[in-house]
Amino acid sequence: MQSTAISTRALDLLLLLRGSEPEGLGRADQVSYQIETAILMGILTEGDRLPTESVLAAELGISPITLRQSLAALRTKGLIETSRGRSGGSVIRRQIELTDTQLRHKLRDTSTEALRDLGDLAAAISAMSARLAAGRADPQNVEHLENLVNLHRDTVDGRARRRMDARFHVAVSIASQSSRLTSAALQLEAELMTLWWGDPGLPGGEGELANQHAAIVDAIRKRDADAAAIAAEHHSRTETEHLIEQHLRLTMQDEGRA
DSSP states (O other), X not given: OXXXXXXXXXXXHHHHTTTOXXXXXXXXXXXXXXXXHHHHXXXXXXXXXXXXXXXXXXXHTSOHHXXXXXXXXXXXXXSEEEEOSTTOEEEEOOOOOOOHHHXXXXXXXXXXXXXXXXXXXXXXXXXXXXXXXXXXXXXXXXXXXXHHHHHHHXXXXXXXXXXXXXXXXXXXXXXXXXXXXXXXXXXXXXXXXXXXXXXXXXXXXXXHHHHHHHHHHHHHHTTOHHHHHHXXXXXXXXXXXXXXXXXXXXXXXXXXXX
């Protein structure tokens, strides 16, 4: 498998996922969860080479023994492969894809109230990230956001589009130049990735979501903080309403079978 060293940005995002793991996990399992989540979100992709064990352990603040336990668990799941020697190391082997059944069950079992709470948090993070990005984003940030808008618009596969949408949200928080907002956005998107099922029930479908992305970037480019915040909150609320509609649809289907 041809491999490429992960970028500094990808490593930074991996580190910011700390705290997103479920409670009760040991340190090795926490690290495995962080790396799995990064793969699920597309932060780490097939062929990406992780830093050496000594470097990665130091970055994660764990012992090399704990890291080896985490990597062993990931190898058992077939997510990485490791080779030894001077040119060795661990490489991401495949993308994680949750099945439709897994996504349906998770969305069905999450209450409307919990989805609404997630939506309120997402709207707050999105709006503030966009507002700050309008004042702080540099030209490279704006160019990256524009590229993500185009990639999302041109991507056909639904799962890949969802990952692109999550990457866009995180990129807006990165453009805000706030590490705490970026960490919060990452942890939120990691949770939402396990809930997103079905096609958006919107006029224009994914095309409408792409237009909403474009509106956010346009406002950031124009340094219009109010417009950026409004566009970002609208986009976030739209996605929350989709999740709630899909949740209710699944619930009614189950009630119909009873």
